[in-house]
Amino acid sequence: MGGRSPGLFLKTRLPTILALVLAVMTIALAPVTPAQSQTTRIQRVVSPGGIEAWLVHDTTLPLVAMEVAFIGGAAQDPADKPGIASLMASLLDEGAGDLDARTFQDRMAEKAIELRFDASRDMVSGSLRTLSENTAPAFELMRLAVTAPRFDDEAVERIRQGQLAGLRRRMNDPSTLASLGWSATAFPNHPYGRPVAGTLESVPTISRADLAGFATRTLARDNLKIAVVGDIDAAALGPALDQMFGALPAKAQLTPVPDVVPQGLGTTVVKELDVPQTSVIFGGIGLMRDDPDFIPAFVLNHMLGGSAFSSRLFKEVREKRGLAYSVYSHLAPLDHAALILGGTATKNDRTAESIELIRAEYLKLLTDGPSAEELEDAKSYLIGSFALRFDSSAKVASQLLQIQIDNLGIDYIDRRNALVAAVTLDDIRRVAARLREDPALLFSLVGKPTGITPTAIPGAQGG
Known part of the structure; x- marks a missing residue:
């Protein structure tokens, strides 16, 4: 506070x-x-x-x-x-x-x-x-x-x-x-x-x-x-x-919020700031949490940028080229918008190379898909690490709350690992084809990146 x-x-x-x-x-x-x-x-x-x-x-x-x-x-x-x-x-x-x-x-x-x-x-x-x-x-x-x-x-x-x-x-x-x-x-x-x-x-x-x-x-x-x-x-x-x-009002008086899809996909906006590195946030269209293909998309994202050490973005951006210390992506299903988001930070003079590499790796994964071994490794990690979400009473309470918010059912914890284990290459190809219908990403950059024409960012003064 x-x-x-x-x-x-x-x-x-x-x-x-x-x-x-x-x-x-x-x-x-x-x-x-x-x-x-x-x-x-x-x-x-x-x-x-x-x-x-x-x-x-x-x-x-x-x-x-x-x-x-x-x-x-x-x-x-x-x-x-x-x-x-x-x-x-x-x-x-x-x-x-x-x-x-x-x-x-x-x-x-x-x-x-x-x-x-x-x-x-x-x-x-x-x-x-x-x-x-x-x-x-x-x-x-x-x-x-x-x-x-x-x-x-x-x-x-x-x-x-x-x-x-x-x-x-x-x-x-x-x-x-x-x-x-x-x-x-x-x-x-x-x-x-x-x-x-x-x-x-x-x-x-x-x-x-x-x-x-x-x-x-x-x-x-x-x-x-x-x-x-x-x-x-x-x-x-x-x-x-x-x-x-019990003394709260029976019903909230909420203003309807319209469903929305992100605009500006395929573009790059820049806010200049005199710093040695450029911070990069990127994102595009994802899947809502109640979509039947959400779990396959979740596994797909793990292979893209959800793993800190084994994801494609980590291997290509950090390990092979040393462009950034970290790079990540995650599914972000809001109540009224389905997103896939990610981010990194890189030297100003390597920013253009970094964002082109991120675009290319995302499209490559959506087009060619993962190998069978890559899929099995991802599922193994996601299943094995699930218990770490429940190693304290506070974490258990947070997970139970989120499951209610997402309307997944009181038995979801018992079902979740089986849902991940059941994901096949065909499932990945199906969800990749859906995401490939509009794979364009919006990039937001803050720094002094070279080789990119700056564009003013509207409304970026708050928090």
Whole structure:
């Protein structure tokens, strides 16, 4: 959270915080047993008031982790005021109910409770960590944060100044600017083209009424997803869900966001910045998460740029030519756009060579496909590494939340590796043919690349 006063933490009880830190470290280092990986342990808990959560009851350590998401994030910001969702999320734990910001933070510190909120394009998310002995005060703070945020003037101005300071820092960060430039070019006149954290012009204009109105419209029960992992059982969690979230409005008042495809494909836009390396963000059309071909596309991307050491882009760009330290790609299915995105950074005088190589390798993979050995290696890695997503209670909660958001089903964890294992060369060829229908990539560059004509990037001043 930007701009938080150090004085809010003066009453922290060090032994309690150390106990929580040790508990988190122990969970993170503990191996996942076969029993722990079975989704038969995932319970669908429905409160007396009808609020649903997914629960993994685990008494290994006296710790409870909760992840929540309200669908409808920065895409709900008004076109003339980007940054409202981000600022609002940062203020939810800065005073609520009859507790001002200092008192709210002191209550968290006294019980070693960790509560934070964030906003992305498609959601406002929250994270709660607490020792199980402190679930009652932790759940009460969650209730206050989401149902009765204060948005006091002092807190608003302090967090606003922190957000503005972050925006000023990002104005000199080439990678951030390249990402902003890509989105602004790909999604003109669409919410996805606006910076999530707003701009230096928009953030100062956000009022308390803007923040309170956004909270009222977007924090509701019908767009809420919840995942809980740890030392709490279904009997205790059910009533607690009503306690925390029962007072929220029944339905969110979301502005419809149109589905969109990225624009500017096949072009390169440049923002000049006097730095020795050029930051590169590239992307094109991908697949939505509910597309039947998403898993084959996921495996295909792993071979393209999803692996840090064995992908084609890594081998060609770094190992063979030494053009960059790292290069990557990933599928990015947003709620209203299907993307494949990637990035790298290279010397200014090698930028043109690098982006042409990325284009060529992408088209080559889509046209010729991988070898049988390459496919088997990719599947083996993706299957073997899946367990690493579940080596702590926080990671388990995050995964359960994302599975709900993606509407994959409560048994997805059990099914996922089999889905990857079942991908064949024919599947890869089929999804490659689909992506080959429009394989053009949009490149956004920030630096002083040579051999490329600079093009102004619209709206690339925010964060």
